[in-house]
Amino acid sequence: MSDTLPNTASRPSDASDLPKAWPFEEARKVASHVAERGGDAPALLETGYGPSGLPHIGTFGEVARTTWVRLAYEKLTGRKTRLLAFSDDMDALRKVPGNVPNQEMLAQHLGLPLSRIPDPFGRFESFSAHNNAMLCEFLDRFGFEYEFASATDYYTSGRFDDALRRMLEVHDEVVATIVPTLGAERRATYSPVLPIHPRTGQVMQVPVLGVNPDEATVQWKDPEDGTLYETSVLGGHAKMQWKADWAMRWYALGVDYEMSGKDLIDSVKLSSKICRILGKAPPAGLTYELFLDQNAQKISKSKGNGLSIEEWLHYAPPESLAQYMFNQPTRAKRLFFDVIPRAMDEYLANVDKAGATPDETVLRANPAWFIHGGAIDPALSSPVSFTALLNLASVANAESSETLWKFLRRYDPTLSPETHPYVDRLVGHALVYFKEFVRPAKTFRAPSDAERVALQDLADALRQADPSLSPVEVQDIVFEIGKKHQIQPLRAWFGCLYEVLLGQTEGPRFGIFASLFGLPETVALIEGALARDAIPADRQT
RNA sequence: GAACCGGUAGCUCAGCCGGUAGAGCAUUCGACUUUUAAUCGAAUGGUCGUGGGUUCGAGUCCCACCCGGUUCACCA
Numbered sequence: 001m002s003d004t005l006p007n008t009a010s011r012p013s014d015a016s017d018l019p020k021a022w023p024f025e026e027a028r029k030v031a032s033h034v035a036e037r038g039g040d041a042p043a044l045l046e047t048g049y050g051p052s053g054l055p056h057i058g059t060f061g062e063v064a065r066t067t068w069v070r071l072a073y074e075k076l077t078g079r080k081t082r083l084l085a086f087s088d089d090m091d092a093l094r095k096v097p098g099n100v101p102n103q104e105m106l107a108q109h110l111g112l113p114l115s116r117i118p119d120p121f122g123r124f125e126s127f128s129a130h131n132n133a134m135l136c137e138f139l140d141r142f143g144f145e146y147e148f149a150s151a152t153d154y155y156t157s158g159r160f161d162d163a164l165r166r167m168l169e170v171h172d173e174v175v176a177t178i179v180p181t182l183g184a185e186r187r188a189t190y191s192p193v194l195p196i197h198p199r200t201g202q203v204m205q206v207p208v209l210g211v212n213p214d215e216a217t218v219q220w221k222d223p224e225d226g227t228l229y230e231t232s233v234l235g236g237h238a239k240m241q242w243k244a245d246w247a248m249r250w251y252a253l254g255v256d257y258e259m260s261g262k263d264l265i266d267s268v269k270l271s272s273k274i275c276r277i278l279g280k281a282p283p284a285g286l287t288y289e290l291f292l293d294q295n296a297q298k299i300s301k302s303k304g305n306g307l308s309i310e311e312w313l314h315y316a317p318p319e320s321l322a323q324y325m326f327n328q329p330t331r332a333k334r335l336f337f338d339v340i341p342r343a344m345d346e347y348l349a350n351v352d353k354a355g356a357t358p359d360e361t362v363l364r365a366n367p368a369w370f371i372h373g374g375a376i377d378p379a380l381s382s383p384v385s386f387t388a389l390l391n392l393a394s395v396a397n398a399e400s401s402e403t404l405w406k407f408l409r410r411y412d413p414t415l416s417p418e419t420h421p422y423v424d425r426l427v428g429h430a431l432v433y434f435k436e437f438v439r440p441a442k443t444f445r446a447p448s449d450a451e452r453v454a455l456q457d458l459a460d461a462l463r464q465a466d467p468s469l470s471p472v473e474v475q476d477i478v479f480e481i482g483k484k485h486q487i488q489p490l491r492a493w494f495g496c497l498y499e500v501l502l503g504q505t506e507g508p509r510f511g512i513f514a515s516l517f518g519l520p521e522t523v524a525l526i527e528g529a530l531a532r533d534a535i536p537a538d539r540q541t
Numbered sequence: 542g543a544a545c546c547g548g549u550a551g552c553u554c555a556g557c558c559g560g561u562a563g564a565g566c567a568u569u570c571g572a573c574u575u576u577u578a579a580u581c582g583a584a585u586g587g588u589c590g591u592g593g594g595u596u597c598g599a600g601u602c603c604c605a606c607c608c609g610g611u612u613c614a615c616c617a
Contacts, residue, residue, distance in 0.1 A: 020557050050617055051617095052617080088617080091616095091617070094616060094617085095616090181614080182614090183614070183615075185615085186615075241617095242616080242617055243617090261612090262544085262545050262546080262611080262612060262613090263545095263611090263612050263613065264612095264613090264617090265544060265545065265612080265613075266543085266544075266612095266613055266614080267613090267617085269544095287545075289545075289546060289547095289611085289612095290545095290546095290611070290612075292610080292611080330545090330546075331546065331547070332545090332546055332547070332610070332611065334553095338553095339553095342553080342554095342565085345565095365557090384579095387565095387566095388579065391578070391579065392578075392579060394578085395578040395579075396578080396579095407578085407579085408579095410579090411578095411579060411580090475575080475576095476575085479575060479576095490575085490576085491576055491577075493576090494576045494577070495576085495577080497576095498576095498577080498578095504578090505577080506576090506577045506578060507576085507577075507578055508576090508577090508578040508579080509574080509575095509576060509577090509578080510576080512578090513578085
């Protein structure tokens with residue numbers, strides 16, 4: 001049986017001593033798959049790529065998650081693993097992607113394998129070589145360990161030949177398995193074998209008229225001119241249609257584990273059946289949920305909703321993204337900016353917890369342990385939460401890390417950029433997040449006429465003040481101005497400062513703020529607020 | 542038509558192998574303040590979607606249903 005979906009597989013009964021983390025559950029599946037297939041070969045884990053697109057945040061998620069399964073498996077069994085990053089670059093270009101140059105050139109090459117189409121960017125020998133390079137660069141950037149594999153290389157070098165012969169032997173059974181899943185139109189022409197046209201190089205989607213397993217050839221007719229061809233399926237003269245391709249690859253390479261998104265559930269089922277027909281058990285795997293955007297809509301690469309990996313890393317270090325990916329892979333999660341601070345703080349909390357855990361089993365259930373590849377690096381942590389830094393940036397109206405650091409050192413004198421470089425990175429990210437998300441949402445109220453006069457007075461006083469004044473002395477100045485202008489109650493004067501200058505109802509003591517923020521900068525802040533609200537008086541809310 | 546994932550405090554969610562519900566934020570009160578950031582203490586707040594079943598006992602397991610979301614039925 002066992003077209004059961006991977007993540008509905010029955011719970012192991014002897015899992016009590018396993019670390020309570022999903023990668024270990026997955027590792028068990030890998031272990032039983034390896035045991036079943038036998039042999040000494042390392043466990044083979046695969047991640048697959050459609051070659052027409054560039055790597056994205058989902059790519060990161062899939063590779064990161066697979067890497068954690070690897071780690072769990074190695075710790076669990078003491079055996080080795082390989083991760084194969086497989087690019088299906090022999091796939092045909094079916095439509096021209098909208099986000100690349102040289103659209104006309106690409107349009108002329110529709111139907112050819114991507115590895116036979118010139119690079120529209122003009123940098124590599126083919127379109128797929130370009131995309132493959134982007135993929136590898138992407139994976140390298142995060143330090144993933146993997147072996148890259150190109151479908152074109154595998155096909156043309158003959159590495160798939162035995163499996164392709166086998167595919168022809170069971171051709172009819174494979175067809176009989178796939179055809180019922182297809183719509184009426186597709187049924188008529190379907191073949192799991194796509195011959196490469198010997199003259200044009202096109203990947204042909206044509207009915208296969210005859211199969212010759214002994215010669216490893218298929219017969220087909222050119223739909224254009226009616227020419228009959230008999231084409232070898234070996235050595236790159238044909239490729240498999242993708243569901244058959246996936247199964248053939250599993251079979252040929254002996255893949256033990258591959259996860260995939262829930263959009264591929266039916267494909268996994270079908271490819272698993274084909275893999276069994278070929279004669280091997282399909283790999284174990286996990287079906288992960290897709291990400292949703294802000295409004296719980298599907299993330300679409302073409303629509304550009306959701307969040308790109310560059311955007312995420314603009315606001316927080318990669319560990320936070322890894323933490324997000326670690327959490328609940330089988331649940332649909334919103335992927336939007338506002339999840340970043342939480343993910344970051346979760347990660348930081350996990351590093352702390354890991355440091356305090358003597359129990360190895362507990363440690364191995366900790367996401368930070370996985371994120372750090374099985375060895376916690378205490379340098380990648382912070383005693384201050386990201387949320388705290390954001391609050392601080394907000395109340396301090398911080399423009400620069402220098403300013404934020406001044407406030408931060410007041411908060412905790414033992415911190416400095418030199419001794420805590422990771423905190424310094426977080427400071428930089430917090431500033432960006434504050435400037436781009438928090439501050440734009442703030443509403444600055446306009447001052448009343450009386451407040452306006454007092455604010456101007458304060459600006460003048462601060463401008464003339466000795467820059468070496470202590471925060472307390474600056475506070476005295478602020479206080480005196482408030483009293484002088486008889487703002488009642490006096491606390492309303494400070495409320496006015498926060499609301500007009502900082503766009504919030506609360507804040508630090510203003511003297512401390514002004515000192516750390518800088519007296520000239522504070523003067524500029526006040527005058528900016530006065531100028532901003534000079535004309536419209538109806539914005540008061 | 543088929544499949545997947547959710548439905549737990551106002552919000553976002555955690556609840557591992559079943560044992561009388563937890564966190565963060567929000568709200569309220571208090572401490573500290575020549576003021577109201579960060580900080581600390583406390584309180585309020587849930588018939589765990591509905592109905593059955595198994596059990597001494599179910600948010601937790603089983604079945605059915607309701608609601609919400611998504612995906613696949615062309616390509617990959």
